[in-house]
Amino acid sequence: MNMPQNPNPNFTFYSDENFVNPFMDTYDFTNLMFDFDEGVNTTNNGLIEEETSSPTSMVSSETFTGESGGSGNAITTLSRNESTGSKEVETKEMGHRVAFRTRSKIDVMDDGYKWRKYGKKSVKNNTNKRNYYKCSSESCMVKKRVERDGDDAAYVITTYEGVHNHESPSHVYYNDMVLSYDHGNWNQHSLRQSIQISPPP
DNA sequence: CGCGTTTGACCTGCGC
DNA sequence: GCGCAGGTCAAACGCG
Secondary structure (H helix, E strand, O other): OOOOOOOOEEEEOOOOOOOOOOOOOEEEEEEEEOOOOOOOOOOOOOOOOOOOOOOOOOOOOOOOOOOOOOOOOOOOEEOOOEEOOOOEEEEEOOOOOEEEEEEOOOOOOOOOOOOOEEEEEOOOOOOOOEEEEEOOOOOOOOOEEEEOOOOOOOEEEEEEEOOOOOOOOOHHHHHHHHHHHHOOOOHHHHHHHEEEEEEOE
């Protein structure tokens, strides 16, 4: 299963009743945590949560501006709210950060991009190891962190950092597949509504 | 042989 | 300045 995902700046996932889970039975998007722009504030810490308030509030979703991907200037501000209060507003030169929590039996979702694992670390308050991945495309600096939820190992927290400056290796395949389902059983219209392709800035 | 994974060491930022 | 925690590096290793 190869699908382009939200790290690509051209895609935005919406989770509504029409949402077609691109990972079908394998994944259950229970918490989507997006913060594409500074104007997006959905909860205290900028997360979009679909279920009841989750114990994953320490997973913050922050906004950076990508150094690539055509999103323009490289400096934005980010603010991080934690349980004890707000921290200073920081300035960084990085890309988008997108975190989402999924219920999955497997740790690493195949999002269509090719990832190289470069680190593994045990983190505080989590008995499970955190894995670090880089996009294996030479000029692409997108990173991905994958860890099991410390409170519920059935959930996987995936954090993407940065924006791909190239298309997914499976992008062409995916487009062909979607178009070929024009009158098929699969609800491709819903999918295309769910995955909104936004115009370049 | 090339590529990806593993894993301990090292680096860096932050709080005290 | 020190210690801790998170993030990254790179050599060793395994697999196709």
